[in-house]
Amino acid sequence: MSAATVPYAEAMDRYEPVIGLEVHVELNTLTKMFCGCATDFGAEPNTQTCPVCLGLPGALPVVNGKAVESAIRIGLALNCRIADWCRFARKNYFYPDMPKNFQTSQYDEPIAFDGWLEVEVPASDAGEAFTYRVEIERAHMEEDTGKSTHVGGATGRIHGADYSIVDYNRAGIPLIEIVTKPLTGAGDRAPEVARAYVSALRDLLKALDVSHVRMEQGNVRCDANVSLMPKGAERFGTRTETKNVNSLRSIERAVRYEITRQAAVLDAGESILQETRHWHEDTGITTAGRPKSDADDYRYFPEPDLVPVAPTAELVEQLRGTMPENPAERRRRLQSEWGYSDLEMRDVVNAGAVEVIEETVAAGATSAAARKWWTGDLARRANAEGVAVTDLGVTPAHIAELDALVRDGRLNDSMARQVMEGVVAGEGSPTQVADAKGLELVQDDGALQAAVDKVIAANADVAEKIRGGKVQAAGALIGQVMKEMRGQADAAKARELILSALGVEG
Structure with a gap:
């Protein structure tokens, strides 16, 4: 009682x-x-x-x-x-x-x-x-x-x-x-x-x-x-x-x-x-x-x-002589090196991801990508399954490899998430999964320009708003271009081409 x-x-x-x-x-x-x-x-x-x-x-x-x-x-x-x-x-x-x-x-x-x-x-x-x-x-x-x-x-x-x-x-x-x-x-x-x-x-x-x-x-x-x-x-x-x-x-x-x-x-x-x-x-x-x-x-x-x-x-x-760096001092040093805000570092600490992010950055990933994956999609999956984020079968080397594929222009964020699903499912490394699924951004500028022209023509009202100064409306057209290209377009490049076609500066 x-x-x-x-x-x-x-x-x-x-x-x-x-x-x-x-x-x-x-x-x-x-x-x-x-x-x-x-x-x-x-x-x-x-x-x-x-x-x-x-x-x-x-x-x-x-x-x-x-x-x-x-x-x-x-x-x-x-x-x-x-x-x-x-x-x-x-x-x-x-x-x-x-x-x-x-x-x-x-x-x-x-x-x-x-x-x-x-x-x-x-x-x-x-x-x-x-x-x-x-x-x-x-x-x-x-x-x-x-x-x-x-x-x-x-x-x-x-x-x-x-x-x-x-x-x-x-x-x-x-x-x-x-x-x-x-x-x-x-x-x-x-x-x-x-x-x-x-x-x-x-x-x-x-x-x-x-x-x-x-x-x-x-x-x-x-x-x-x-x-x-x-x-x-x-x-x-x-x-x-x-x-x-x-x-x-x-x-x-x-x-x-x-x-x-x-x-x-x-x-x-x-x-x-x-x-x-x-x-x-x-x-x-x-x-x-x-x-x-x-x-x-x-x-x-x-x-x-x-x-x-x-x-x-x-x-x-x-x-x-065997004493390690004080954990609090180490966190402050890493936060400075990674460029995280106090709120971002708090989320990393609460997720218990300090060590795994350090290993991921050491493997070649950017600190932003390491934080995004370990405290974002992977953390949510781990919470849903009731396991530690490090028990999902994803390694720091996997994150670094996936980040490289994105930075090299082969994958966009949507594709990267599909690749991560395959890695978690045990289908192989990020490159192996991307190859198996045929995931790769279309590098043909002509095909992307054709898709942009088609979307603009089909959405004249939205195009007119963009010409009138509502640049944020370009997001709707970018989505249509991505759909036209089956998700295999570079969204940033699509935005650039849309604004250029409409004579608007980004």
Whole structure:
């Protein structure tokens, strides 16, 4: 059942939101954090396990060196200080998907700490674009849990389920948890800041190539902490933690909903319960989970089976040398090189087409043609079919080849779309499809002039309007010429001949 809420604008009139974000990132290492089991997504349940990740007696863990290097690179990208000595701890709690009854994590000695990330918050109905500096508390190493599936019942959760099954394939997969300091001062833009931060973080992780960053597969999951304090107050309110939100849109919606729900509770003179909450994508609400534990409840103590991690200064500097260009700076550079407007670049980013356009331009296409295809016809087709635009079977080389055919004068835009249909259908390269379909602009000026004369003669009234100064009316005649030539005429050339025949300057 949905809790009472107040309109968002009213909540913002009386309260200041404070948010904190904990982002869990699954690393893309080939093996798990403390054992040699594979990490392939979608494997048959419980086929990627061993005594170590199942927590069997006598099994001893060994730290995954690649995961440590990935953690350091993430810390460097977040402008963190890298610890020269840190260690793992046992976080003790019971849950069916925790085979050891504790999680091997880091507590008071994380590998990276005291960082920051500049986040660009795009313009929206709420206001103009701005930059927000997110302060990073820590980025620490740990292992993922298994996956519980609760069968039966109406909610898919353990309460009311007929039974539960557990898949331990995910147990032990390397995780980096990135924790922000409290984010204040964003006012009514706080939900947008939360979304923009996770989006920027995802882009950064993708550029680092340390995670598959597929939120729908749980590679990146966000816990959103939200609290409210009355305007003018200095003490933070009691927070709730909405767990495992796994899409950018849902992060913004979940934060916004919690603000409206908490405002209603406080307006009624009641207190906020410190608890975890579940996000429901279908209804757009959160519901209560369990009372939120404090650190003391987990009985942290140093992991006795693992030696401390002590990265050398030489290793840190070596890894610093592998850092990629910052994604935001890269986008600004590419936008300048491609000559895109802010709106055009925003559409490219929203379509997830930055990389594929970069590859297409590198293959020889113009930046305008690359944007037109990847964010236009192909994007619409991909949305209709529910697939990624890069899964349509069209490559950057195809777009570059098709663009060359248009620029060389063999095809017009209409023909190019027909060719693209054939490429998507798997009929071959653009040139092969054009050849097979007999698509080629008529180069015979005499045939085109004859078509123009015929169309002018058949549309004397339109021709007279053009002579009278309504040059835009030439579009109707161009259409007739294209029909006469079965679509195999150059529209620009047809326009030129029409205006010349009528004694009008273009």
